[in-house]
Amino acid sequence: MRYAQIYLLMIAFISTVGCETTPKVDNPVLGPPPPRLESALKQQKLEHTQMASRSKERKSILEGDFQESDNPFESPVITVASSSDTSTASAVDESVEELKDSTVVAMVNGTPLFVSDIIGVYDFQLKQAEQRMPPEEYQKLRRALVKRDLKSHIERQLLIHEMKTTLKKEQLAMLQEHLDKAFDEERIPELQKAVGASSPQELEEKLNQQGRSLYYEKELFMKQQSALQFMAVKAKSKNDFSREEVLARYKSNLDEYAYPAKARWQRIRISYAKHGGKDKAVGVxxxxxxxxxAGENFGTLAEKYSDGPRAEKKGQWGWTGRGSLADSEVEAALFELPVGQTSQVFETDDSFQIVKVIDRKEAGHTPFADVQAQLEQSMVNDARMKATRETLDQLFKKAIIESMFEYETEDEKVTN
Structure with a gap:
């Protein structure tokens, strides 16, 4: 895949310039940003509002909906109802101020993030919502989306800023060239398949119907891939664990791999009611x-005589664990009878029952060999996520961030 080639290219870039970061600025903002835009931000707002009117410049900052399974920034779908519980409080009166597309939501190291940068990806869905929602509720939805996605966009902007200050101009140009090819050769075919288009022209038409465009998709792709590729290089993590390390993790979490005893079985059930009472059921x-x-097959007899729910399947039941059956005597037989042996007759309140165990697995643990590869991959993923978080924390510590809204710190997320 060309994405992997881009990753190797990024490694080569970093190796030529090292991993030095930009010098710390005076009075960096540590932790959450202030709840309102500071005076410096207000002074820049008019200038940046004019910038916001140029859609290409605005949308080049937008984060898109490009799907990568290892994307650490993906966010769930939000609704107005859920936003009241999960979003942090705004310092602005939500019922008064309308969030316009050109509103500056945050400044990240001098770069503005507009409302359109945060929720532009939802344009099509928001237009539909606006038609069926009261104006007040629609504005709440826009605000909830901005609040929810703000921190992710700040994180991405920090990565892009770090990349631009780490790589040389010619290296950034080369990366741009490789991402252009990746978009043309891989992303466009993916989009065509997703929307059912047979050509880039048809793709453009179908995207336009959804309020999108090929240009827009490319900007999203470039932004997303730049951040992801740079993060993959910047957040160095351990990608190889020895068998001893994986085995130690397995042993320390052995309970996770435990499974209970279970049995597969057959049953012949003769109900009293169906045969006109208990005495007549005795004859059957x-x-x-x-x-x-006389040696006749249990399943054949179950199919003929049983009036249980699985009679047509020769009375067969799938794997059953302890605690699954209402009748304790029948359940005990499933875990005490030798496999293949028929039980005694069990007399219940409404029927006679006979069972036979087809197969049984005793309680135990999934063997280490069966989970070794999966466990090692989870360890790699954990290390990768930890390195990602540490890298972002370092970028936040040296950044100057001014924001209209508060957003959750990592400690607050854990608490919530």
Whole structure:
């Protein structure tokens, strides 16, 4: 995949310039940003509002919906109802101020983030919502989306800023060239398949119907891939664990790999009600017992005589664990009878029952060999996420961030 080639290219870039970061600025903002835009931000707002009117410049900052399974920044779908519980409080009166597309939500190291940068990706869905929602509720939805996604966009902007200050101009140009090719050769075919288009022209038409465009998709792709590729290089983590390390993790979490005893079985059930009472049901039971003693097949007899819910399947039940059956005597038989042996007759409140164990697995643990590869991958993923978080924390510590909204710190997320 060209994405992997881009990753190797990024490694080469970093190796030529090292991993030095930009010098710390005076009075960096540590932790959450102030709840309102500071005076410096207000002074820049008019200038940046004019910038916001140029859609290409605005949308080049937008984060898109490009799907990568290892994307550490993906966010769930939000609704107005859920936002009241999960979003942090705004310092602005939500019922008064309308969030316009050109509103500056935050400044990240001098770069503005507009409302359109945060929720532009939802344009099509928001237009539909605006038609069916009261104006007040629609504005709440826009605000909830901005609040929810703000921190992710700040994180991405920090990565892009770090990349631009780490790589040389010619290296950034080369990366741009490789991402252009990756978009043309891989992303466009993916988009065509997703929307059912047979050509880039048809793709453009279908995207336009959704309020999107090929230009827009490319900007999203470039932004997303730049951040992801740079993070993959910047957040160095351990990608190889020895067998001993993986085995130690397995042993320390052995309970996670435990499984209970379970059995597969058959049943012949003769209900009293179906045969006109318990006394008459005894006659049918005697007939079944004699045929079992004569060696007739249990499943065949179950299909003929049983009135249980699985009679048509020869009375067979799937894997059953302890605590699954209402009748404790029948359940005990499933874990005590030798496999292949028919039980005694069990007399319940409404029926006679005979069971036979087809197969049984005793309680135990999934063997280490069966989970070694999966466990090692989870360890790699954990290390990668830890390195990602540490890298972002370092970028936040040296950044100057001014924001209209508060956003959760990592400690607050854990608490919530």
């Amino acid at each position: 039971l005697d007939e079944v017992i004699h045929k079992l003693q």
